Amino acid sequence: MSSFSVTEPSNRSKWIAGALVIGYALITMIPLVWILLTGFKSPADAISYPPKVVFEPTLEGYVNLFTTRTRQTQEFLDANPPQNWADEIVRQYDMVIVGPSKFGERFMNSVIIGFGSTFLSIFLGTLAAYAFSRFKVPLKDDLLFFILSTRMMPPVAVAIPIFLMFRNLGLSDTHLGMILLYTGVNISLAVWLLKGFIDEIPREYEEAALIDGYTRFQAFYKVVLPQAATGIASTAIFCLIFAWNEYAFAVLLTSANAQTAPPFIPTIIGIGGLDWPAVAAGATIFLIPVMIFTILMRKHLLRGITFGAVRK
């Protein structure tokens, strides 16, 4: 039941497979590495031609990303010595730091909206998928098709009606509005993916729990959910990546209050000339949460192979 009878691959094929995987990983990582490196370059190095791979790293990009600065007269600069390392960096352009930029706030908006909508999509999606998987729902197939049909056009196609609806409902530029919107887009994917995973979980587990003295909901919570962890984790990654990266609706529906990071990062370019290092720094920080989330979920993706506890 728990033994494998797969033929052990030869050393040579292991080497070839390893080399291919590493080669592929390197190619896909080039843009990411380039973003990471550019974040630590000076503006001059960032746009130099031919491109510099070896350069003197600076935190200028990160300082510019997190601060707002103004140019000052020489007298003012002489009268006020730099207060910290960040101030010192901007002095080379005759500038002083006057306060934090909006990036931190925008980043937090992304976190709230991204994770909020992911949680809601998974919560509603799991319940709906369970119902579709286990119960006799009238018009089940039609309902499932209807749910999927919301993904048959690009979401932006309905941008104008949604814009008008949001304005009338007072949801424009609110966290709640964006969470609901992204949940609406993600839920069809969540229901379909999760239904597939829950279909794979044998009913006998719940039936055993029902007979062992538990209610239907307790059986769902104690037996089905742990079994569905793999499916929930991978679905959550898809939902988060969509909500995290979404740009068009964020531009259209958010501004001062609930603006997320994706529409904010390009605006950095306009503040003091083409500030590529700051943009790259923003992109780097922006990537981190999804990366951490995926690594955390990876444990569940690799686990949860439950062969053998139910005999087929």
Next chain:
Amino acid sequence: MAEVVLENISKSFGSVKAVDEISMTIPDGAFVVLLGPTGAGKTTTLRLISGLEKLDSGSIRIAGRDVGLETPAQRDVAMVFQQYSLYPHMTVRENLSFPLRSPILKTPEDEITRKVNETAEILQIPHKLDNKATELSGGEMQRVSIGRALVRDPQIFLMDEPLSSLDAKLRADLRVELKRIQADLGSTLLYVTHDQVEAMTMATHIGVLEEGRLVQYGTPRDIYENPGSVYVASRLGLPRINILPSELFGGDHKGPQIGLRPENIIEGEGSEARVIRAEHLGDQTRLHLELQGHPVVTLIDVHQDYPSGKIIKIRPRNPLYFDASGARVN
């Protein structure tokens, strides 16, 4: 433990009548075996009693209480599934504790520990208690799944072919063990199988099912010696009962078909039959004969030799007569 009464219970899936007007009383403390081929309605009957399936019609009473509208949890029954159905994300100990921790039983922790250890001891798996359920062999999984029922003290145990996936030795061991546990605890037990050895050795009562109907219900001996039809007669006995045209043996007979258990064919005089081959099984020797074009199987002395082609004479003893449709004629 309690008496369970089924009254005209029926269940259809689409156009298939899985259970058709079954009525039976499972007395308190009885070990009742439901016997029948695949599709006869054995498992559906268990699921109807457990509450996993809803009755189309009829009623089920457990300890005098009509349970028709109750959930499986409220019925207080324990069930062993054919497919083990261990919770794969839990250890063996957690699996065994799971029913005891249910909101209905709410057993104190020290009692859970005591009962789980006791049950593990009975099933010879105490060294596996901290293993994940998925790290067990098939036989161990099945024992844990039996254990998950045994830790409780339910109104009735329902078991769906619990031994079918075990190897022969373990099956024989557990058969004896299960019977002993049931007798010790005085449990009421309804057991589904298509293995006639299990049925004969463990049951106090056997119910034979055919296409959703209960065709005979009685003690194992009664079912074996007094089958009501060719169908029931063929369910028990190995080698199977010989069903032959009555006129092969001449004399007067009560019906067109005669049923002869292999041990009821006597050699010496009577009709001539030709030996086809003898099978030596060690503890018994089966003799395959041909009687005027009809195959006949009988048992002979272990040490005697019968070359193929030899002609011997046989006659019936304690014959059972059946009419053309297969019903018993007395």
